[in-house]
Amino acid sequence: MAEKKLNYYEILEIYPAATQEEIDSAFRLMLYKYHPDHNPDKPDWAHERTSQAVEAYKILSDPMRRKIYNFIIAASLKTAVPERSFGIFNMGDKKKYEGSAILFKEGVSLFDTNKAEALTRFQQAYGAFKMAETVYNMGVIYTLINKLSEALHAFREAAKLEPKNTQYARIVDKCQELMRELDKARGSR
């Protein structure tokens, strides 16, 4: 696909802060415009557009799913680890770092096809040499496979390793907030 993959908000042409009513009416508008029943002359285009809108609406119209989705788009995978220089007396660490970086790359390339294998690689990479990016990616995968408490633990670890990185701190906050809301939603059910 040459086109950039749009996120659900972009598909429905709304702002991420849109209210439920705005989401509903945006979806209706999309259906009027794109539904194949209304576009018998271009069925493929209509099917594609409608399918996208339906998928986006399915997630965004459910408050809990929307919160999780918001969190997932905020927590995107790190695709590279930074270069590091090691002093002459730290050749052992350098080796560990290089091994870890290879495993990290494998994890990244496996991410699309096999989340479980990718997670194993990141875990191995983290075992070999502790880097914030690696443990953060583990958190991303835990989030996607719906293991939020493991995810939170991983994000905290990343934040501990790089206390100055505000992104990690933000993710930890967001993750905690999401978990609180999920608990509340479960409790009220």
Next chain:
Amino acid sequence: MAKIIGIDLGTTNSCMGIMEDRRLLVIPNDEGFRTTPSVVAFTKEGGLLVGNAAKRQQVMNPENTIFSVKRFMGRKFNDKVVANDIKLLPYKLSPAPNGDLRIEVFGRAYSPPEISALILMKLRKDAEAYLNEPVDKAVVTVPAYFNDSQRQATKDAGKIAGLDIVRIINEPTAAALAAGFDSKTKMKVAIYDLGGGTFDVSILKLGQGIFEVMSTSGDTHLGGDDFDQAVIDWLVAEFYKTDGIDLRGDRVALQRLKDAAEKAKINLSTLESVEITLQFIAVTKEGPKHLQAVLTRSKLEELTRAIAESTAIPCEKALVDAGLRPSEVDEVVLVGGQTKMPLVREVVKKMFRKEPYLGLNPDEAVAAGAAHQGSVLKGDIRDILLLDVTPFSLGIRTEGGIFSKIIEKNSSIPTRKSEIYTTTKDDQSFVRIEVFQGEKPMATDNKAIGTFELVGIPPAKKGAPKIEVMFDIDANGIIKVSAKDQATGKEQAIKITPDSGLTTGEVDTMKNDIGKDFADKISKGAAGAAKQEYKAAPGAGASDEGLPGEASSEQGKKRSIFDIFKKKEG
């Protein structure tokens, strides 16, 4: 553009409608009735009867009168459902060479779609006569739980009948659509559908045009016929008490009892008491005997209370499956003629703790929804949106036989979804994509609906190739699956057609044969004679349905010894 009619092709009765100038018009059959029994009969004289005429001779000609054919649509002969029914049916079922089910009449085997096609042809013919123009397109409804092959069999029936089924929609969805619950408000609706022979209850979640079926439940052998049977049993017992004669062995008497019981039941929905008179019901040495009985509404309710109350159990199950309390259901819509009975409404009210929605005629609600949808497809109506949902999850078999779901049950259609898979062996040059439908974790526990292979994958380590498997379901529910190797761009796709059922060739042959049969034999049948017996004005009020008009003198002697009603003041 040609007209698109809406057809509720029911197990017991069928109904059709069309939108004209944005108003619903229920199309009556050639006898003026707004519903047509889904019954096909082959007479000993070589005639063919469909509808009311077939139903009227059902008890006297049971081996050759096919009813409830809908139960067998898209089913195999060795299906559990079939094994249960076969014992109860007076007509004969047999297996086809490919394991499909056939119905045998006078030595000829008919597929269920062929019998359905005969009903559709009759409906089509009546619609054409009434509208005075050709009709070749229809929206047809099916139960929400119908699977792919059952839906496909319904489409085949249309093809055999020469009717293009432009869309299949779920019955509860159609009823909700007819009630006008389509649009902005989000709500949860229970559809309580008590028909002639089946009971279905569905809980729908509506909003923004999406009609999500949250749960369905029911009883495939519970319906108006059971209420009739309770009345027949009572009449037989009463007659035995007064005259000492058991009528159960006499087919002609039973047919008359059945007709009389149904009519008494229908009238008791509005009247407090009816008198049932069947003259010359039996003949003894002393002379002819007449059956005369007074049935009150309270007696009818006493006879049928247990049947009516048994519908509460599936309702409860549907609520539990949907995860709802009765108070969380916003509206209850009644569908099916039997729901006109006050006792049934009372049971519904008790179950859901609210008055049912009264804006619809229960006999016509489903056909009305189908007609609405026909109008949308024709382009006449733009403000009604209907997004149906897939009734089952879809996915493929992956390593270890695990079923990997790609499209979850209850996804709105149209939909497109893809997942990326990879190889499990080094230098694997092809992948076999096996498509399954169902909810079980192991693939083989679900229904296999198609298989294809993607070949020519360049040699690579296992796990390296990226193969995108994409599922497309269009607005008609037709499934397309494709697999694409992202490295080479090579792509392979299939359109899923059910593995059982009829081939295109078979459908074409049947279309010719059945079409010819219908044209040749329908006029030969007793339809003409029967027609004179029952006359009701087209568009007669709903409460008159299934009832002939008052006996008029020119309808002759035969009419007078048939069922006669005297209405009593309530």
